[in-house]
Amino acid sequence: MKYKSQKVAYWFFALSMLLLSLQLIYGLIMGFAHAGMDGLHEWIPFNTAKAVHTNLLVVWLLSGFMGAAYYIIPEEAQHELVSVKLAYVQLISLALVGVAAIVGYHFNYWEGRKFLEIPRPLDYLVVVNVLLFMALILITLFKGKRKTTTALVMSMGLLFAALLYLPGMIDFDSQVLDSFFRWWVVHLWVEGVWELIMGGILSFLLIKLTGVDREVIEKWLYVIVGLTFLSGILGTGHHYYYIGVNKIWLIVGGIFSALEPLAFLAMALFAVNMYRKGEKKHPNKTALLWTIGSAIVSFIGAGLLGFAHTLPQTNLYTHGTIVTAMHGHLAFWGAYAMIVFAIISYALPNMTGRKFYDTARGRMAFWISNIGMIGMTVAFGVAGVAQVYMERKMKMDFMTVQKDLEIHFYVLIIMATLFIVGITLYIIEFFKHGQPTDEALEVNELVED
Amino acid sequence: MxxxxxxxxxxxxxxxxxxxxxxxxxxxxxxxxxDQSHSENITEAVVRGKKLWESNNCMGCHTIMGEGGYYAPELTKVVERRGDAYIKAALMSEQPWQPRGRKMVAYNMSEAEADDMVAFFKWIGEIDLNGFETVVSPLAKDKSNN
Incomplete structure (x- = not known):
């Protein structure tokens, strides 16, 4: 940490940890319901649990991205954040909107559109909140001494993410158009502009952790985000195969979404190569583990498992089955959750002055959560493939198949428990660092560039 | 380089x-x-049905055109598969509808609301989904072949 205002990032990260914990509880409720145990149905029916689970994911990741931006942008721009007070206002309003939305879901107050369940009045508050955030980041960047590629790419990702929220607020009478433009938000976020944010954070971390020349790292950052958009924008077509729009999307979506793993492969190769090339070995091994881990797991989860069911010939059978949940879990974990964990692991010792760089608990958190998540992915995958064969090939009734799948959800619950143990260790490590302090500024000079 | x-x-x-x-x-x-969706057939009842679909977050459990919660049955061809009466009974039930033990929220809809939902499902059922409609609803497909 080089600027006092970077400390505000800590509270965004703390909010992330809190919301993540809640997300896991609602995930478990869903897992038990799938396994035939829905004792909470009266208070938390499945559709409530699902809306809360997915929305908490989005909000905690956004809070993590915002924290990352508040940490990275001042350091890259070499300028204090323009207003720390307003950043706290933004944090509190983000938390309030998030909590209001989640409480509302328990009282049938929602829009009922997958991933975009937040009711319209709260949508406007989200827009105001994000505008405030973007203003703080962009003014800081504009006033800064330097405008690095890392900061520009990350800010561009955040700005596009804010703009792309708007198509999701258009009202349509047609379910087809509703679905079409809903993917402008969801797909272009997750398989487009969020990758810019991820790329920006990854680039910042690699510069700090490996000591490889900034020019080299940022050159490859351009190539990676170039590949992301080149494949990801037209790759949106894979959501349009079977929702009632023209067949042209079968060809365009098929070709371009098949190219999407390239961006993730490039990111994995880039991270591993920079690590091997690097002469400076930063002592923060935990941050390095999450950074390289994120690049590799995102290639497997988002790249390979996405490719596994993205071709129209395959997707015809897997569309609308648990196969999607298999891909979704490992993709979000690898690409976004792990990169947020990486920047937190890097920033925490710098903000608090406590150098827990390579602890046994930190390493266990990484390995246990990853083994748990891979186990969950396998359970989802087996259940999904079984569902496809029984329901779509053998033409069995939906609920008959669901009964046969229950055993896989017992496995899922066991692996999810392991995952939760890993996350709990990470959160314990987070709070063991204590709160950020200005004294950390002096301590950092020893290891920073 | x-x-x-x-x-x-x-x-x-x-x-x-x-x-x-x-x-x-x-x-x-x-x-x-x-246009593959026969948008000229979107009546006021269909629009009201869509609003009910959204305001009750039906997509949180069911899927439609393959999109949704994967917890309850796909409803793309539900009218063809189950008929109006069955759908209305499920929607108007005061007790949670629970085929084979998996519970649905008891929406206790009025007859008019249930009719709007059926109108919405009928419109969805007519959309050309590039072949997905035959895969996702084998029971409907078998019925039409017989």
Whole structure:
């Protein structure tokens, strides 16, 4: 940490940890319901649990991205954040909107559109909140001494993410158009502009952790985000195969979404190569583990498992089955959750002055959560493939198949428990660092560039 | 060897070109001539049904056109498969509908609301889904073949 205002990032990260914990509880409720145990149905029916689970994911990741931006942008721009007070206002309003939305879901107050369940009045508050955030980041960047590629790419990702929220607020009478433009938000976020944010954070971390020349790292950052958009924008077509729009999307979506793993492969190769090339070995091994881990797991989860069911010939059978949940879990974990964990692991010792760089608990958190998540992915995958064969090939009734799948959800619950143990260790490590302090500024000079 | 300037040109150029193609394809595929959804059949009842579908977050459990919660049955061809009366009974039930033990929220809808939902499902059932409609609803497919 080089600027006092970077400390505000800590509270965004703390909010992330809190919301993540809640997300896991609602995930478990869903897992038990799938396994035939829905004792909470009266208070938390499945559709409530699902809306809360997915929305908490989005909000905690956004809070993590915002924290990352508040940490990275001042350091890259070499300028204090323009207003720390307003950043706290933004944090509190983000938390309030998030909590209001989640409480509302328990009282049938929602829009009922997958991933975009937040009711319209709260949508406007989200827009105001994000505008405030973007203003703080962009003014800081504009006033800064330097405008690095890392900061520009990350800010561009955040700005596009804010703009792309708007198509999701258009009202349509047609379910087809509703679905079409809903993917402008969801797909272009997750398989487009969020990758810019991820790329920006990854680039910042690699510069700090490996000591490889900034020019080299940022050159490859351009190539990676170039590949992301080149494949990801037209790759949106894979959501349009079977929702009632023209067949042209079968060809365009098929070709371009098949190219999407390239961006993730490039990111994995880039991270591993920079690590091997690097002469400076930063002592923060935990941050390095999450950074390289994120690049590799995102290639497997988002790249390979996405490719596994993205071709129209395959997707015809897997569309609308648990196969999607298999891909979704490992993709979000690898690409976004792990990169947020990486920047937190890097920033925490710098903000608090406590150098827990390579602890046994930190390493266990990484390995246990990853083994748990891979186990969950396998359970989802087996259940999904079984569902496809029984329901779509053998033409069995939906609920008959669901009964046969229950055993896989017992496995899922066991692996999810392991995952939760890993996350709990990470959160314990987070709070063991204590709160950020200005004294950390002096301590950092020893290891920073 | 690739320079940073060339890498930036690749990023910006690729993004602009693919985005323009994306917009072009969107305009083309949503044009009237390409309509596969029979949008002329979207009546007021269908729109009211869609609003009920959204305000109750039915998508949180069910799927429609393959999109949704994967917890309850796909409803794309539900009218063909189950008929109006069964659907209305499920929606108007005061107790949680629970075929084979998996509970649905008891929506206790009025007859008019249930009719709107059926109208919405009927419109959905007529959409040309590029072949997905035959895969997702084998029971409906078998019925039409017999």
């Amino acid at each position: 690739l320079s940073k300037k060339q890498a930036r040109a690749f990023f910006l150029g690729g993004t602009v070109v693919t985005f323009l193609i994306f917009i072009g394809l969107t305009v083309y595929s949503l044009g009237e001539a390409q």
